[in-house]
Amino acid sequence: MSETMHAVAVTGEREATLIRMERPEPKRNEIQIRIRACALCTWEQRVFIREKETPLPLVGGHEIAGEICALGADVDESKYPVGAPVTGRVQKACHSCYYCRRGEPTQCVELNTFRLNGPAVYGMGGLAEYICLDRSAVWRYENGVPFEQMALTEPLACVLNSIRRGDPHMGDDAVVIGGGVMGQLHLLCLEKLGVRTILSEPDPARRAFAQAHGCRITIDPARESAVERVLQLTGGRGAETVFNTTAVSAVEEDAIRMTGKLGRCVTYSSQHPDSPVPVSPNWLHNSEAVLTGAVNPGITSFDQAVNLIGKGILSLDDLVSAVYPKERATEAFEEALKPSTYRVVIRL
Ligand SMILES: [Zn+2]
Ligand SMILES: [Zn+2]
The missing domain is CATH 3.90.180.10 (Medium-chain alcohol dehydrogenases, catalytic domain)
Structure with missing residues (x-):
């Protein structure tokens, strides 16, 4: 028995x-x-x-x-x-x-x-x-x-896999769209990498949470165009990395438009509904940008997550x-x- x-x-x-x-x-x-x-x-x-x-x-x-x-x-x-x-x-x-x-x-x-x-x-x-x-x-x-x-550990590992795909470098601009738990985890990690973090999030409480935890710039997309603001912040070029943590396909279009030449745009969240968005093949050709996704925790990223939490590097x-x-x-x-x-x- x-x-x-x-x-x-x-x-x-x-x-x-x-x-x-x-x-x-x-x-x-x-x-x-x-x-x-x-x-x-x-x-x-x-x-x-x-x-x-x-x-x-x-x-x-x-x-x-x-x-x-x-x-x-x-x-x-x-x-x-x-x-x-x-x-x-x-x-x-x-x-x-x-x-x-x-x-x-x-x-x-x-x-x-x-x-x-x-x-x-x-x-x-x-x-x-x-x-x-x-x-x-x-x-x-x-x-x-x-x-x-x-x-x-597991959600952090998923985010670390996403950051690996986005491959930000010190001094870069990294835009995170969406300030839910996954967006906030992205910001906490990116902050450690020495990039300028930019959050686009309509909820003032989530923006305040991000700011209190070190996020450099916050955008309220209900009041201003997040795309325009990112372009303005980056000398018209667009950001080196963009992470879309929202499930909204219209936002995905913005995420791509914020991505600069040679930049990387990571679709972190699954999309509900999964509506296709237009991408200009000529823009892709000329920009040499990379559109990618991130799903699930890798094994290496799991290991990293245990280290970040266990050593108290991230709280x-x-x-x-x-x-x-x-x-x-x-x-x-x-x-x-x-x-x-x-x-x-x-x-x-
Ligand atoms: Zn999970
Ligand atoms: Zn297998």
């Missing part, structure tokens, strides 16, 4: 329920983690409001932090002591597909094939008391880092807007959906 555990499952529209399910046991190379905190990503929020059609119940969650609980037979306890604080890269890297072998695990073909415990429950499984991950997907933290901050405290116990998961999801919150974390 196998043991059971609690998990937070989306069970209907705007309904998150505590369910009991089988507790996973570690295979030979796996580490069983007792999850203590899991942050609610936009993907889970879309499932909660049923904007994203999935089988139900669904146990989402991939932004996790916890402690090592048990080890598979082949895992060395001296490297992974029971009780050590850890985070994990819940999305899979198979290490053997075309993309993994080219060192690009963000495109791994098995990345989103993760499915929990047979046909009864779907999802990535971070919103549960226990998860088992291959040891290659587990990162240790030093003692003393709060679980809520450790849970932000993400202020981005944790609220913490809820697992028994109040529906409230946590509702809170996460509010535009005024950054990340909401569930304690498990």
Whole structure:
């Protein structure tokens, strides 16, 4: 008779329920983690409001932090002591597909094939008391880092992958469009790189948050053309790097128009709806600009994120807007959906 555990499952529209399910046991190379905190990503929020059609119940969650609980037979306890604080890269890297072998695990073909415990429950499984991950997907933290901050490793890693694609250099201008949690994470990282950060965001509270955390210039796109302002700030050239963290296709058009010659424009957010935007092939030809995207956390960027949080180089405290116990998961999801919150974390 196998043991059971609690998990937070989306069970209907705007309904998150505590369910009991089988507790996973570690295979030979796996580490069983007792999850203590899991942050609610936009993907889970879309499932909660049923904007994203999935089988139900669904146990989402991939932004996790916890402690090592048990080890598979082949895992060395001296490297992974029971009780050590850890985070994990819940999305899979198979290490053997075309993309993994080219060192690009963000495109791994098995990345989103993760499915929990047979046909009864779907999802990535971070919103549960226990998860088992291959040891290659587990990162240790030093003692003393709060679980809520450790849970932000995954979103930070996604942002670091985006910054790698944008490749800003010291002294450059970097525009971030959108001041939600992902935009703010971009700004915090870019600030460390010695670039002039420029945020375009209509919400005054988000602009103020960015300014209080070091953002150099903020633009209110409801009052002035963000494109015009960026051109004016850059001697008419446009910025070296632009990151679009919003889901609005019309904004994507602006992002491209703000990008200077030889610049790089990164589409960070998925688009809803995914409306095509016009791009002048002659502009592309003449500007030698690069239009690219960023999706998922890489393995290297995960490592960087652990270092940035673990060494205290970045403090993400202020981005944790609220913490809820697992028994109040529906409230946590509702809170996460509010535009005024950054990340909401569930304690498990
Ligand atoms: Zn996420
Ligand atoms: Zn792969």
